[in-house]
Amino acid sequence: MKYKIFTYGCQANEHDSERIAYILEKLGYTATDDEKEADFIAYNTCLIRENAELKVYGHLGAIKKLKREKPEMILAVCGCMMQTGPARDVIKEKYSHVDIIFGTGNIDKLPELISLHKTTNQIVVDVDSYIDLDNGYIRAHDFTAYVNIMTGCDNFCTYCIVPYARGREKSRPINEIVQEVKNLANRGYKEITLLGQNVNSYGKDLGHTFPELLYALDAEVKNLDILRFMTSHPKDLSDELIEAMSKIDMIAKHFHLPLQSGSTKVLKEMNRKYSSDDYKLLVRKLRDKMPDICLTTDIIVGFAGESEQDHLDTIELCKEVEFDSAFTFIYSPRPGTPAANREDQIPEEIKSRRFQELLDAIYPIFNKKNKAELGKTHKVIVESVSKNNDEMLSGRTFSNKLIHFKGNKELIGEVVNVKVTSHTSFTLEGEIID
């Protein structure tokens, strides 16, 4: 029996797919890349922006033919979209070839859901729980792993659907996380990424803080090369965290700090709870303690009510801060979120124009930042053979920049020293040195 999982969205979903794969393999399934030979197909969905959702519907429509030809194949849809009633209703009404719907909180129940479907031959829907803290799952790679430290989000940014889909914040106990990271490091994992929607507020529900977790990991885990975390929220970025990050060697000197907008007015309307000055101060503090820190961000263009001046404020802030890289998004009103009901939505053509203006402003900065890396030597974790060239390997610097270099594929999973020899705005190129 074979399975194939299609994963949309963020690292939380990627990790959930690893967990689903683990369960399927315990049930005797093996992975395949070819959906035509799969006996079980899962779509692990994302709903953060409208196009993420449309992609899933498109793929579900396209798979209908295969399901008709092979009715015994089990088709499951899971992930964030299935945590919302309207998306579930669309699946039940328009995509009746789907056999199982489950949520982010009940991945562990998959074996039961499969057997229930097999015995009843009815659609099985189970999405009740939000609690999905994991333990002991296999990972897609054997050198780098995600570890959930918390689930959910309490922030309710007015554009964002995540708190409705993944529920309230819930942290895992420190000792459980430490044990899991220790086990992974002992099994030879070199890089661990701690995952949560807002890791900076980790532990609030347990009377702990995120820096406490980092110090506990530093004290207990001896044989790990790189510890990463994501995502952060500027409102919860404490001086203690900056201190911990600068002191603990194994923590990657990379901070992903979503800005969203450079206008204090827009930030207020987004319910972000910081001003553009607060943000700039945090950047100064980070760079004071760690001058070489790599700083990346998320920016939303065209939020409801965004004026031309607000947009220019975002561009101005980007020019001042000089991010190493950024994920940029056009605002997508998500039904059920407060901002989607606003009447002052920005027309699509203005959003696209502003989006292009933002890219025109930030790409030269990324280029300048990468140029400054020329001649420097970085420790790099080798990830894979390069997508575009068989003779090249791809990896990430400890500061999280993508870098390509010549090398034998046996180096995948190893840490090597690479000297930067050339660059584009988005990647570095280099050569391995001893």
Ligand code: 5AD
């Ligand atoms: N429209 C556009 N971008 C969004 N994001 C979250 N919700 C939306 C939305 N409705 C972006 C934010 C967040 C990233 C993961 O996705 O920038 O940080």
Ligand code: SF4
């Ligand atoms: Fe969404 Fe804001 Fe929570 Fe991030 S912090 S998941 S943007 S509500």
